[in-house]
Amino acid sequence: MRSDREEIPEGFTKADADKAETMEARQTMSRMVSPGCQVYWPSPYQVCGAIKDKYNSLGGPNSFLLWPTTNELVNPDGFGRRTHFQNGPIYWSAAGGAHPVVNHFHQKWGQYGYEGGWLMYPTTDEIVLNGGRMQIFQGGSVYWSPLTGAHTIGGQIRTTWGQTGWEGGLLGYPTTDEIVLPDGQGRMNRFERGVIYWS
Structure with missing residues (x-):
């Protein structure tokens, strides 16, 4: 053998x-x-x-x-x-x-139920960025940097963030996952240099 x-x-x-x-x-x-x-x-x-x-x-x-x-x-x-x-x-x-889907991305995706959660299935491999990495899923994205860790972002907040230049723009990387506001309807994500709200 x-x-x-x-x-x-x-x-x-x-x-x-x-x-x-x-x-x-x-x-x-x-x-x-x-x-x-x-x-x-x-x-x-x-x-x-x-x-x-x-x-x-x-x-x-x-x-x-x-x-x-x-x-x-x-x-x-x-x-x-x-x-x-x-x-x-x-x-x-x-x-x-x-x-x-490995490392930080697999852990974060798992927190939201893998393919059964709101992120659904991956549509890209891990992508190397300036100062970090990202992976796109059907329902949103996970971004990671050594300073901020891995965080989810999706929907209109992701679209608005993209209009500011993504991680290389005014706001930098996300520092939180999407947060439900106290009214139960609005949402927000914090970033290295600011916040985006949606309602």
Whole structure:
């Protein structure tokens, strides 16, 4: 077995590696039966379809995600899919495509219910900005900087902020998520250099 000849990366057992090798051999013989899936030794899980394509485009096991830790899973909505990797998942939806959601973005997205919350599915990968990062979702965005942390912004407040020049403009990065005002109807976001209110 390959595990007898090569070092097994941390996080996997010899049994995992041997299972992955057996799956790779079966996969090679049955490409016509299950097209679109791939096993990445020593991980004994298949990565399929658009998630596999995204994973490979990022570098596969050599990317920041490292190896898969699950097969493809159906999301609670019954439509989207996800595969978990050692450093985070890749989510797929028909509307948004396949995108990794990791670190601060995954934590913040989780606070609002992942794809079942108001942010819904990701529509971009993480985007590097001047002094921070962002990721766009169907319902809004998450912005992160080392000084402000990760915060959500959406709707008309996001539109108005964009008109001021986004994070590079007058207001800088958001410093809060959207806050419901005491009247229960209005909303606000605080920024490094100001506030936007909506009602």
